[in-house]
Amino acid sequence: MSFLNKELVNLHGTAKNADEAIVQAGELLVNAGYVSEQYVEKMVESYHENGAYFVIAPQIAIPHARPTDGVENSAVSLVVLKDGVNFGHAANDPVRLVFGLAATSSEAHLKVIQKIVSLLSNSENIEKMIHSEDYQVIGELVEG
Amino acid sequence: MKILAVCGLGQGTSLILRMNVETVLRDMGVDADVEHIDVSAARSMNVDIIVTSQELAETLGTDTGAKVVIVNNYFDNAEIKNALSAAINS
Numbered sequence: 522m523s524f525l526n527k528e529l530v531n532l533h534g535t536a537k538n539a540d541e542a543i544v545q546a547g548e549l550l551v552n553a554g555y556v557s558e559q560y561v562e563k564m565v566e567s568y569h570e571n572g573a574y575f576v577i578a579p580q581i582a583i584p585h586a587r588p589t590d591g592v593e594n595s596a597v598s599l600v601v602l603k604d605g606v607n608f609g610h611a612a613n614d615p616v617r618l619v620f621g622l623a624a625t626s627s628e629a630h631l632k633v634i635q636k637i638v639s640l641l642s643n644s645e646n647i648e649k650m651i652h653s654e655d656y657q658v659i660g661e662l663v664e665g
Numbered sequence: 666m667k668i669l670a671v672c673g674l675g676q677g678t679s680l681i682l683r684m685n686v687e688t689v690l691r692d693m694g695v696d697a698d699v700e701h702i703d704v705s706a707a708r709s710m711n712v713d714i715i716v717t718s719q720e721l722a723e724t725l726g727t728d729t730g731a732k733v734v735i736v737n738n739y740f741d742n743a744e745i746k747n748a749l750s751a752a753i754n755s
Contacts, residue, residue, distance in 0.1 A: 571673030571704070574718040577681060577739040585677045611719055612737035622677055634680045642740050 522629065523596040524636050525663050527656050528553045534600035534619065539573070539608040540565055542600060543584045546621030549598035556623045557591035564621070568608075576610040580651065581641065585622035588629070595629040597622055597637065599659070601651060617651045666697040666753075669710060669731070671717040675703030679717075681739050686716055689746045695753060714752050716745075 523529060529549050536542035547561030563586035568575070576582045598621035605615030620637060624630040640646055646662050653659055670686055672679035679701035687699050702710070704721050708728045715722075715731045722733050732752045738744050 567673055572720045572724075574673050574720045575678050577678050577718070578741070579738060581740075583678055583681075585674070587674055587676065624676070627676060630676050630680055634677065634684070638681055638684060638740070644740075 522632060522636075523553070523555065523594070524633070525597055525599055525659055526553075527660070529596060529598040529621075530656055530659050531598075531600045532653055532656065532659075534602040536600070536602055536606050536619075539568060539582075539606060539616075542582070542602060542606050542608075542616065542619045543568060543621075545600045546584060546598050546619045549600070550596055550621050550623050553596070553598075555592065555594050555596040557593070560586055560591035560623065563587070563590040573608040573610040576608050576613045576616055578641065578647075579613045580605070580615070580617040580647065581613070581620070582608055582616045582618070583620045583622050583637065585624075588624055588626050592623045592625050595624045595633055597633055599650070601653070603651070618647065666695070666714070667712040668697050668699045668714045668716060669707050669712050670699065670701040671704050671707045671715055671721055671725070672701070673704060673721065675701060675706065678739065679703070682716055682736065685739060685742055685745055686749070689742050689749060692742075693746065693750070693753075695749075714749070716749070 670683035
């Protein structure tokens with residue numbers, strides 16, 4: 522599993538809306554070979570079908586699709602939106618951290634999710650990620 | 666007691682919620698069976714409590730006989746605890 526490796530992090534996301542933000546997080550996964558283009562389309566589709574439920578905390582979105590939608594290897598990407606983008610969530614907008622989640626199976630989901638939970642359960646980590654200008658900050662947080 | 670953590674696809678965010686719900690229930694000393702599942706499957710299941718986001722709570726509507734608990738911040742165990750306590754004690 523690849524978790525926020527350097528090639529999977531974009532600290533200067535330029536998305537103007539939720540669709541663009543999901544695509545930017547997805548494209549990081551595509552460009553590094555973890556998912557197919559179709560997977561990214563499914564991420565956007567899921568947002569249109571089910572809404573912004575994946576905005577699970579203030580400023581944090583975790584868009585994803587199903588393992589069967591085109592995942593080669595499990596990975597998590599991150600796009601930081603310094604200005605914030607509204608996803609249409611009543612309590613948690615604007616979103617500044619978009620984690621693109623790809624897992625090969627339910628078991629892989631569990632492992633990936635455990636890493637995300639341990640990273641984001643500390644609110645100081647969230648502020649550090651939003652304000653980071655250098656990948657090194659993320660790298661240090663990931664290594665714990 | 667049977668509790669469901671519910672999200673759109675039943676795989677990503679509901680799993681986060683389930684893990685934190687289990688942590689909170691342990692702290693509260695409440696014995697419960699917690700599962701995670703997608704919103705359409707949740708409608709037909711017979712459980713005591715459903716924990717989910719505000720948005721999906723609205724689409725669940727009155728289809729379910731369970732008490733629906735809304736959580737906004739999945740990483741805020743205090744919020745989860747308050748919401749669950751209200752449902753368990755009501």
